[in-house]
Amino acid sequence: MEKPLISFILTYYNLPVKMLCECIDSIMALSLRAVEREIIIVDDGSETSPMNDLLTYGGNIIYVRQENKGLSEARNTGIQMARGEYLQFVDGDDLLIQAAYEHCIDLIRFGHSEMVVFNFTHTGKEDKTYQDQEFHSGADYMRNNNIKGTACGYLFKRTILGDLRFTPGILHEDEEFTPQLLLRAETISVTDAEAYLYRQRPNSIITDSHIRQKIRRLRDAKDIISRLNIQADRLPVKDKTALQRRIAQLTMDYLYNIIRQTRSRHYLDRKIAELRKEGLFPLPDRDYTRKYVWFRRLTNSQAGLTLLMRIIPFIDKQP
Numbered sequence: 079m080e081k082p083l084i085s086f087i088l089t090y091y092n093l094p095v096k097m098l099c100e101c102i103d104s105i106m107a108l109s110l111r112a113v114e115r116e117i118i119i120v121d122d123g124s125e126t127s128p129m130n131d132l133l134t135y136g137g138n139i140i141y142v143r144q145e146n147k148g149l150s151e152a153r154n155t156g157i158q159m160a161r162g163e164y165l166q167f168v169d170g171d172d173l174l175i176q177a178a179y180e181h182c183i184d185l186i187r188f189g190h191s192e193m194v195v196f197n198f199t200h201t202g203k204e205d206k207t208y209q210d211q212e213f214h215s216g217a218d219y220m221r222n223n224n225i226k227g228t229a230c231g232y233l234f235k236r237t238i239l240g241d242l243r244f245t246p247g248i249l250h251e252d253e254e255f256t257p258q259l260l261l262r263a264e265t266i267s268v269t270d271a272e273a274y275l276y277r278q279r280p281n282s283i284i285t286d287s288h289i290r291q292k293i294r295r296l297r298d299a300k301d302i303i304s305r306l307n308i309q310a311d312r313l314p315v316k317d318k319t320a321l322q323r324r325i326a327q328l329t330m331d332y333l334y335n336i337i338r339q340t341r342s343r344h345y346l347d348r349k350i351a352e353l354r355k356e357g358l359f360p361l362p363d364r365d366y367t368r369k370y371v372w373f374r375r376l377t378n379s380q381a382g383l384t385l386l387m388r389i390i391p392f393i394d395k396q397p
Contacts, residue, residue: 082116084183084233085162089152090170091122095131097171097277102135104173104275109180112138116162119170120144122152150244150251153229157243165236167229171277177204178273182233185210191267193234193260195219195226199272208271216260219268220320224327224367225260227253230274238262249295254302257324258309261317292339299332300349304356326362329353330373337390346383 086105090098098119105117117139121127123146132141144155153167164186168174182194193216213219226232229244229252242258244251260266303325310321336346353359361374376382 080113082162083110083114083186084164084166085116085118085156085160085236086166086168087153087156087160088117088119088168088170089122089149089156090119090124090128091146091149091152092124093171095128098128099131101168101170101173102132102139104176105168106138107176108174108183110183116140116160118142118156118159120152120156122146122148148247150246150248154243154246157239160236163236164233165239166233168274169230172230173202173275173277175199175202175204175273175275177206178208178271181208181269181271182273185267185269186233186235189267191265192238193232193263193266195232195266195268196271196273197269198226198228198231198274198276200276200278202275204272208269210270211268213266213268214264216263216266217317217320219266220257220260220324221316223268225256225324227256229256229259230276232256232259234259234263238264248298248301250299250302253299253328254305257306257321261313261320296332296336296339296349299328299335300352303328303332303358307356307358322362323364323366325358326364326366327370329358329361330370333377334373334390337387341387341391343383343387346387350377 088098088101102117102119105115108115119132119139119141121141121143123144127143129141129143132139140159142155142159144152156167157165178196182196185191185194189212191212219225227250238259240262242255242262244255248254306321306325306328310318310325313321333346333350336349340346350359360378361370363374365371376386
């Protein structure tokens, strides 16, 4: 059988079936021929299988149902099944924007990049004029830019994966996966095309406001930072510098979210002490972004931390 150009790995768990069908339709609307696309739907043990609603798609999709193991295991299953030259992760409640994603496809067809980095949208409006940049490597891009955490923002060649997989049983699994994936890419294209429509639902895992979920998210975020920090010490200098920027960004976000989600100075001080033991605090003295510079300066003093404790919850209340 002819190898597909792109395998689309859709993950599904207790979503409205209508949203899943809209997601599939957005992929089938692309100009890819049937032999050029592979749509793999991994049902991670939903309470009710959507299979009856998917029968009309016939041989255009591959549907697999497994017991509930979490998003990481669902995506790993999709990776194992995929035959495509390139892989694209899509959450089952999101959509691909046709014209913008067609531009991403053109970049792999005619530019021969191992990876395309594209933008997200919440509106679905299409802009037909795009600006593209070429980078020699993912590490080159990471050293000079903040990256998107979500794995859905990358169209990438399967061969660069190697043995890289998502860590099972954690939240924020993308934050660990994507920087490692970028470091494996030798040639990447970055476009401002808004090719992915992200539809945030109020009862999703990321928006669950229960205190146990908050603490779990923070704990998993900290564990990811620690693992990436250990990995950075084993890398060549250029890759290490690139990963250190991402680690600093994740650490800043981690501290910000501690304040925003717990509003506890005691908890913040305790976690700063843990970061300090691992050499992750104070934040590195780098001019990554203006926000990073100001946040780093404020966290370097008790008065600055007190100010952040007052400001961040206020910002969170703004519409």
